[in-house]
Amino acid sequence: MSWPSSPELLAPLAPWFDRARRDLPWRTADLDGPHPAPYAVLVSELMLQQTQVATVIPYFTRWLEEFPDPGALAEAPEDAVHKAWEGLGYYRRARYLQAAAASVAAEGWPADLEGLADLPGLGPYTAAAVGAIAFQWPTPALDGNVFRVLARLLLIEGDPKPLAPDLRSWLAPALKAHGPSRMTQALMELGATVCAPAPACAACPLAGPCAARRAGRTGDIPPAAKRAKPKASSLWLLALEAEAHVLLHPPAARGLLAGLWRWPTFEAASHSPQPTVPGPRPIVAWPGWVQVYTHRREAVSPLHVHVESRFTPAEGLRWVAREELRGLPLGKRDQRLRDLLETPGQVPLEAPDPESLIRACAAPSA
Ligand code: SF4
Structure with missing residues (x-):
């Protein structure tokens, strides 16, 4: 050179x-x-x-x-x-x-x-x-x-x-x-x-x-890197609460999300929204947001659903006391739902029928 x-x-x-x-x-x-x-x-x-x-x-x-x-x-x-x-x-x-x-x-x-x-x-x-x-x-x-x-x-x-x-x-x-x-x-x-x-x-x-x-070339040196179009997805992010406990995935040992607790998520396409029915089961749905990652974009719809009592959770889920939630490490997306839970003045919006989501969180025999 x-x-x-x-x-x-x-x-x-x-x-x-x-x-x-x-x-x-x-x-x-x-x-x-x-x-x-x-x-x-x-x-x-x-x-x-x-x-x-x-x-x-x-x-x-x-x-x-x-x-x-x-x-x-x-x-x-x-x-x-x-x-x-x-x-x-x-x-x-x-x-x-x-x-x-x-x-x-x-x-x-x-x-x-x-x-x-x-x-x-x-x-x-x-x-x-x-x-x-x-x-x-x-x-x-x-x-x-x-x-x-x-x-x-x-x-x-x-x-x-x-x-x-x-x-x-x-x-x-x-x-x-x-x-x-x-x-x-x-x-x-x-x-x-x-x-x-x-x-x-x-x-x-x-x-x-x-x-x-x-040389008047500062605009094209170095050439802009070509980026792949991020993949798009759409999901429900669920805070399911019973007896002052919430359901979470404990941290995985390996992989991108190792070390982080996570809320259960569900592909929105498999759970189409229904108007919220006023009734005994309190449901709160907040306006969603788009979570941007390096290679994907997630349209996130957060939900907070109460059930009366704790059931045996599906494999990979665990009940955690609400008071411990603040001390657990969560990724950015999941922190946002945790912060929403602690925000007063929650307003019900259009939400999906939560029964299928609740069933998906329970162990098959529960
Ligand atoms: S090094 Fe960068 S900022 Fe400095 S003159 Fe060259 S192009 Fe401009």
């Missing part, structure tokens, strides 16, 4: 970052030595995977209060860990973080990049970021923001990701010259705040040498 020398090209980034950097709770003032709390860097990097900085800040602060070091996190009950992560999404990260903390608590921090990459949940990007920011290793970290900045700076046509090995080799001398922690965070900061998808080139310290800006 005939790219210009990275220490020279990226030199303006260092003073810009010292001036413009955001004050974030996991950042230290001293960018020239190892970070005094590598665990804080690890927590922040895991939280920042897939999640915006503004969302992460309060979670990070509470997390460090509750689990101040790897040993505390390693020993924490799984429910407490998921509860502290509740609302951040991608819950696998919480489990990986706890497993990584257990490894660090037992064996100490790895001595090199390969060792960091072997910790659960890190992968090449996070390992390199932790290596550079926590330990000052010249290990270039390439995430989506950094790929975008480099693609524009160097006028890389097409998807820059296949060039990752070349880009890492190109970046390493700049990290050595200007400080691994400073350069890594400066590139991330530039991608997050200036060289965003719609870039603010007038505010960019690299505007002079930026090849895409000079």
